[in-house]
Amino acid sequence: MTDIESRLRRLKPEVADQFARIGAVLRADLSETEFAQWGDVCWTLADAGWHGWEVTNDFIALSLDLANDPTQLLQVGDYCTALVSTSFEPGKTYLRGVAELNQRSDYKNQRAKTKSTKINSAEINGADKKGAETKASQNRDEQSLLLIHETGREILNRFQQSSNMHANFFKTAFAIAIDQDLDMLSAWCRLASLNARLERSSLLEFLDLSFAAQQQNWIILADIGVCHRDNAMAYLKFSGKIRYAISPVEQPLAELALTYSKGQQSIDEWLLVLGKVLPLLTESQARALIEYTGLLNGVFEATALAETASRLPLTQHEVLNAWLEGRPVNENEKIRLAYLKLESAVSEQCLQELLGQVQLHEEQRLLQLYAEAMSGTRLKIEVGEGLPSSDGQVIRLPSLIDQFKDRTENFRWLKTALIHQLGCYEFGTFDYRRGDSFIAFEDQFRSFEQPMLAETLFTICESARVDWLVARRYRGAAADLLLIKTAAAQDRAFEGLSQRRQLLESMVLYSLDTRLPKPLAESVRVATVELFKYMDQLKDAGADVQTSMAVMAACYSIVSGTEIDVKPLEPVLYRGLIAFDDASINLQLTALEDLEADFADSDDDGVQMTGASDEANPNIDELQAGDVDNPSAVISADEDMIVPDDLDRLEDPAGMQKMERLKQERKEPAEITYRYDEWDYVIEDYRRRWCTLYEFRNLEQDVDFVPDTLSEHRALATKVRRQLNMLRPELLRKVKGVADGEELDLERAIEAVVDRKSGVSPSENIYIQRQRKERDVAALFLLDMSASTDDLIEAEATVYVENDDDYLHGFSAVSDEPVKERGKTILDLEKESVVLMAEALEGLGDSYAVCGFSGYGRDRVEFYVCKDFDEPYNYHAKGNIGGIKPCRSTRMGPAIRHASKMLAATESRIKALIIISDGYPQDFDYGQDRNSKDYGIKDTTRALTEASQQGVQSFCLTVDPSGHDYLREMCPDQQYMVMQDITQLPDELSKVYRGLTS
C-alpha cells in the first residue's frame, strides 16, 4: 500500500495525501483483498496516462460514498480502468455520473426516512412500505448502473479510440438515469446500442441530440428506432428544437410517429412542417391538430394537414370533422392531398360553406358595383391586408371574413365595413381643410400637445358621426349597422384599463350605441357624461367633419388631463383605418386632373398651362368648393369644383407648383394583378386562385421596330392587306325596299296595290333582302415570350419569296428577293407577323389587341398588353410591340384565361384568340413533376375550353415541329397549325385570321 502511495506521491502529492487519508478510513470497511484491489485500481487509473491522477482523485473521493458496498466499489473501479485506456475524460465523466447517481439515491433514502417518521412511526406497515421503496430505489440504481455498464462496454468495444464519444455517452446516460426511471433508461440504452451498430457519426449525433432532449418518451422512441432508425433521429431532432410547443401533445404525437414508423414511412417532412406550425398554435389547437392527424391515412396526409393547419378552424370540431368527413378517401393520393392542403376547389368550398365564411373575391364585383352606385365615383375595391382601409382611390377590404359563423352575417359585416368607408366619402370626411395645407388633418392634430390622442379622438368622433349619418340616411343599412355594432361592442375590453383608456373605450362604446359596463369609477363616470354630451352633437343630421373636429377638441380637453397611456386603442374592426390625409390629397388631385383634362379639351391651341399669368395667389383649397349641404355623393362635389374661376387659377404657375406637390405626395397605384384558377388533371379539380397574373401596359419601348419591319416587308405588307381586304362583312342586315329580295315587304306591297288602284304608278321596290353589311370582330394576338423564342431561325429558312398567285399555299422555296437577314429570332418573326397584321387590320377596321405573356412560376405570370382593343395603334402601341423581348417560361393557362377575359369584355360578336408559340406549355412549377408535360397541356386544354365557352374562338400557331403531339390533345384539328417553316408565319397568320373571323 505504501508502495502505491509513494508511487502516487511521485506522480501527484495531493492525490497521494488523499489516498492515504481515505485509505485509512476504507481499511476498516474492506477486506484485505478488497483493499489491495482498491489500491491497485487507484494506481492503474493514475498510471493510465495524461491527467490520469484526476480520475484517481475522483475515484478516491467516490470510494467513501460506496464504502458500504465494496463489491460495487470495485466493480466501478474495474469498469473505470477500462475507460481510461485512451484518455482520462470518459473515466472522469463516468465517475461523476456514478457519484451523482449515488447521491440521488442517498437523498431519496433520507427523504423516505424522514417522511415515514413524520407520518407515523407507529404505522409499521407504512414504514415497511417506505423501507421497501428505499430498497427498490437502491436496487433500481444498481440496475441502472449495470445497464450503463453493459451498453458502455458495447460502445467501448466498437469504437475504441473515441474518448469524447465515450464521455458523451456517460454524460447522457447518467443524466437520464438520474432524472427518469429505469424503463426509460433501458429504452435509451437500446437506442444507443442500435445506433452503435451503425457508423460512428450517427452514434455521435444520437448522443448529442439525446443529451439536448433528455425529456423524452424513450420507450416509444426506442420502438420507433427499432422500426425506422432515421425516424427516431428525426423525431429526436424535432422534439429537441421545439420542446415547449410539443409538450402538450407529446404522447399522441410520439404514438403517431411510431405508427408511421411501423409502416416504414419517413416522417422527416411531416416533422419539418410540424416544427414550423406547432409553435404558432395554441395548446388546444395543437391537440386538435394531432387528434385529427390520427384520423388520417399515412404520413403524407398528415403532412398535408399540418401544412394547412394555420388556415383551419382547429378548435371548431364540428366544422373540421365535417370537412374531414368530406375528403375523398377513395381517390388517388394527389386528390386526397390537394383536398387536405385546401388546394382543390371542392375542399375550399366545402370548408367555406361549413364556416360560413365570405371570400372577398367572390363578392368583389358585386361590392364594386355597390360602391360605384353609392359613391358615384370609381372607387376600386381591392383585397387588402388587415383592416378595411381607404385612400381616396381604393377601398381595401379583408380577403376573408369570418367574424361570424353564418355566411349571411359575414356578408353583412363586409357590406357594413364598405358602407362605413363609403360613408366617409359621402359625408364629407375628406372635405376638411386647414388653411393652405395639404396635410390638413396631420397639421390639425399636431397643433395639439398630444397629437396621437387628438388623432385617436378624432377617429372615434368621425367614425361615430359617419355611422350615425349612415343609419339616419339608409334605414336598411341601419339594421345591419346595429347588428355589427353590437358584435363589435362585445369585443371591447374595459376592465382593468388605465383611466385614459377607459375614457376612450367609453367613447368607442358610446359610438357603438352600447351601454357602459358598470360600475364605473366616479371620476370616469363624471367625465363620460361630459364626453357623451359633446358626442351627441355628432348625431345631428347636419353634423359635418368640422363638427367632428370641434367635438374632438372638446373631448381632448377632458381626456388630455388623464395620465398618458401609450398603448394604442384597439381599432373597431369594421371601421378599419382611414388614411385621412392620403384620401384627401388623392381626391383633390383627382379633381385637379379632371380639371386639367377639361381644360386641355376646351383649349384647342393647347396653351401651356405653366406659361400664364402671375396674378393673385391662387388657393387650391377653394377648388373644394363642393356644396357641403349637398349630400349626393362625391361626384357632385367634383362637378361643383369645375367652375371657370378655378380654370383661371390653374394657369397660374404657383397653382401648377402646388399640383406638382400634390402629385408627388400621391401614392403610386398598386400594380394590376389578377388571380386565376388552374386545372389540375391529377386531382381533377381546379386549384383555386392558383396563379397570380401581373398585367403590364408599359413595356420598354422600341420605336424603330415597326417602321423597320414595314420598310423591310413592304411587298408582304401589301399582300397581307389585300388578303384581309377580301374579308367580307359577316353581319346580316335586313334591307327593305329593294327591287329583288327573299321576301315581300308587306307594307310596300300594299302601298303599291293602292297606288295602282288609284292610278298612280306603283313603286317596284317592294322586297326585303338580307345583306352582309357589318363586321363585329375582336381579335387578340397572344405572343409567347418564353426564353426559347430567342432561338435564331435557321439560315436556309430565312428566305422569302414574293409570289402573289400562290399565297394560299405559302411561299415557294425559290427566292429572288431575300427579305430576311441572318440573326432573327423566332420572337422577331412573331412580332413582325403581328405588325403586318396590325397594319392590315387598321385598314379593315376590326378591333384587335396585341399581348405577350411569360413569367416564372405560378406566383408571377406576366402579361404584357402592347395594344388594347380600344387603344389606338399609335406611337406608344408600336413601341410596345417593338419592345417585346424573350423572358422566361410559358405558362399558357392563365395567359389564355386572361386573354379570354379581355375578349369577353369587348362584347363583340366574333371573338378570336390567336396564340403564337414555339413549344409546349411549361413552367418550373407547372405540375409537380417538372419533366411531365401533361399538367401544362391539360391545363391549357382546359383554358381553351373555358375560352370557347365564353364564345372565344381560339387558334394555336406553333413553330415547334413536335407540336402535333400535344396540340392534337389541346384543341381540335382545325384549330391549330404547326408550321414547318417559320418564315411562313406572316402569311399563315393572315389566313388564320380570315378563317377565324369570316
Next chain:
Amino acid sequence: MTVSNTEQLSTEPKIPYYLPLADEVEIFLTAYEQRLPVLLKGPTGCGKTRFVEYMAYRLFRGENSEEVRRSVQEPLQTVACHEDLSATDLVGRFLLQGDETVWQDGPLSRSVKDGSICYLDEIVEARKDSTVLIHSLTDHRRILPVEKQGITLDAHANFLLVISYNPGYQNVLKDLKPSTRQRFIAIDFDYPDEEQEAGVIAHESGVGETEAMELARLGARVRNLKHHGFDEGVSTRLLVYAGQMMVKGVAPIRACEVAICKAVTDDADVQQAIGELVRSIFPA
C-alpha cells in the same frame, strides 16, 4: 304604326302634373310665340312626354289660351317613331274601301291642318324619308307637301312641331343629322335632383314623404351604375311605379325588386348590386 291621341283633353280636363326643373316652361312658351320648332333632349323617363302634354294643356286649354286654340279637338298629336315609320305613315295614305280608294290623313297632316302640337317621340328611330319630310315644316315655309295627293298643305298658324331625342343610348349610326337638328331650339332634360324627384314620386304614386325620398335616393344611386349593362339609369317613371306598388301594400324591397332591379338590367351581378342598394336604403 303607333299613333295615339294621348290627351283627350276635351273629355278629361285634368291638368297634367309637371314639376319645372329650370326655365323650360318659359323657353317653350317663348318658342311657341314665335312658332319655333322645339327639340327635347334627355334620357328615358325623365319627363319629356309629360312636359309636352303639360305645355299642350297650358297653350290649348289653359286659362289664357285663345278661343281658336280651345276649340282644337286634339291639341297634341303624339307619334312614337320606330324604324319602319315612313313618310306615308305621317302624312297619310289612300286606303281601299270596297272598290274605292279613300284618303286618310296621317297625324302630321291632321295636326298641320288643325293647328295643334305634333310631337314626334324618339325621332331618330324613324326612317330617313320621314325625317326629311319635316324640313319644310320647320323653317319659314311652314308647308307640308302631300306627294300622293299632289298637293301642299300650309301649316295652320297654331301648329308647332316638337321632337324628342335621346342622345344616351342611340348609337352613332342613328344620330340626328345636323340638317335636321339645326332646325330646332333644343331644351335639355335630365333627371331631377333627389328632392325634386322625391316630390314627383310622392305626387305621382302617393307614397309617403320618407319613402319618396328613399326612392329618389335609390334612383340617384342606381344612375351611378349606368355604364354597367344598361345605358340609361333608372327612370323617374320606374321609381313612380315602385312607389305605386308600395302604396298598394307591396313590401318596399319587393316593390323595388320588380320595378327597378329586374327592370333596368339583365346582368345578374348588377341586379344583385342594386338589390343590395335597395336593402341598404329600405328597412326589411
